[in-house]
Amino acid sequence: MINIDTITRLHELLGYDKPIHPLITLIDINNIQFSSKYENRQMVVGFYTISLKDGHNCKFKYGRQYYDFSEGSMMFTAPGQVGTVEHTPSDAKGWMLCFHPDLIRKSQLNSKIKEYTFFSYDSSEALHLSEQEEETINNIVNTIKEEINENSDIYSDELIVSNLEVLLNYARRFYGRQFITRNSANKDVISRFETFLTDYFQSKDLVDNGLPTVKYLAGKMGYSTNYLSDVLKKETGKNTQEHIHFQLIEKAKSLLLSTEESVAQVAYTLGFEYPGHFSKLFKKKTGMSPSEYRR
Template sequence: MGSEILHYRSVEHFFQLLNLDSPRLDGFGIISLADLDVPGNIINQKVTCEFYCVMCNSTDKHLIYGTSNYEQKNGLLSFVAPNQLIIGTEGSNSKDGWILVFSPKFIKNSHFIKDSSLHHLFSYDINEALNANNEELEVINQGIKRMQSEIMRNDEYSQNIISTEIFLLLQNCLRAFNRQFNIKNSSDTNLLAKVDYFLETYYEQNRNLNDGLPNLQYLADQFCLTPKYLSKTLKSNTGIKTTDYINSFIINKAKSTLLVSNKTIQEIAFDLGFSQPHYFTQLFKKFTGETPLEYRKEKLN
């Protein structure tokens, strides 16, 4: 396995490198695994992309997702968000299934962007494929078929209709997700989803460049809660302190940046909101047992 990382710049670039015809809609496509012959130079290749990817795949092999194995038990459903690192091991794609890909721009007006609970599906913390049952899978596959039909229409209504279908498909995936991982549909869980979404958007909107690192007080203020209540709620759902939860998010973000960019440790530290690089290095070592440079060297070699 080489240290080079293949980055798919767009859905169109993805199709091109897989030797597929260009997608009919910009930023959106569905690939049947029956029609896919993965080029040998891509197998076991470290990959990132600029789009969301949902894979339905009947295989007992696994992806390497982030830095952990992502088990695909009888395949079924796997989820990858933009700029997450994956490695498709040999045999991790069967000929039975599909790949759904869509860019953030394609769904910019959809409910998916606003529904923070759906972002759990794409979390690095989930390292097991979604094992949907037959009934759930039938509903999900029907959604794929409707999208395939809409692709052929390809008129002024298609993008909005398909965006809605993506949202419905992910809602059905979330139903299976909650069943599999025994997540309760409660206000506390909804708060956790909102915290995750807030942290994601905090960095997407570059607030860290002006406001620095997010902290407990800042987070509590955003939700009009006391720090004590927020800490108690998050600890009851995650088992860890809020400060550690925030720091864990930051470290996971740092891990991705270390693997997919050539930025220096100083640049990454400032990008994340640290006032001094050595604070970043100390926190990173506390969570991982190694410095950022040691981590990068180990994972890329």
């Protein structure tokens, strides 16, 4: 396991000179001189990365689903994620923008960074850009590059962070477009998800294993937790957790009206360790306690 916790360390591994700015850098993928001894080695990166790779020249695997656009593919990773470096073809094109959390620590972006859920998507859930979208992204990145290369002053970091936020806002907009253009594929995802969740609540898995977690369901569907929740939210208005609660309440209503089991026993049947937690959730979702609903 290789730990890359600073921008300087990253430059060393990639065969780059010492970085101009200690907290942010823009790497030209075509200029990477990565030692073969590091290939297929797992590594943990201590900073955020935003990368754009040319889909025509760079053989990176993104392929769990079809491509909407092939002009370019963007990928985002957050600090602490584990990745594996694979062989980079000699004709690879693109860039990788890396910034340390300390760069945004004192800014408003620090409190908003969790809202950009695509930092936790899998590589197969990359953002595929149209030609116009790619031009927009590259223009912002070039502005950031100019600020990095300029002589630093009291405004430099503030301008860099401001442009980073603009870049992330455009990425969020373009992901929204991608969710729409993948409408038919997304409907298939939703159909499979709802079928799987319904079957789970009807099976003995509920009693044996308890309530399914968001992570468990995303894994069964073959997606990252954030990507699945974002697709569901876009198409149905409810995220993964809200879908779980909906199925739970529907199952609870059926048990309360079709059996004479106590409220506590219903709670245990639904996978709750503490009946009070079930009653609290039921009242929050329906406006009534389980006993009131039964009456």
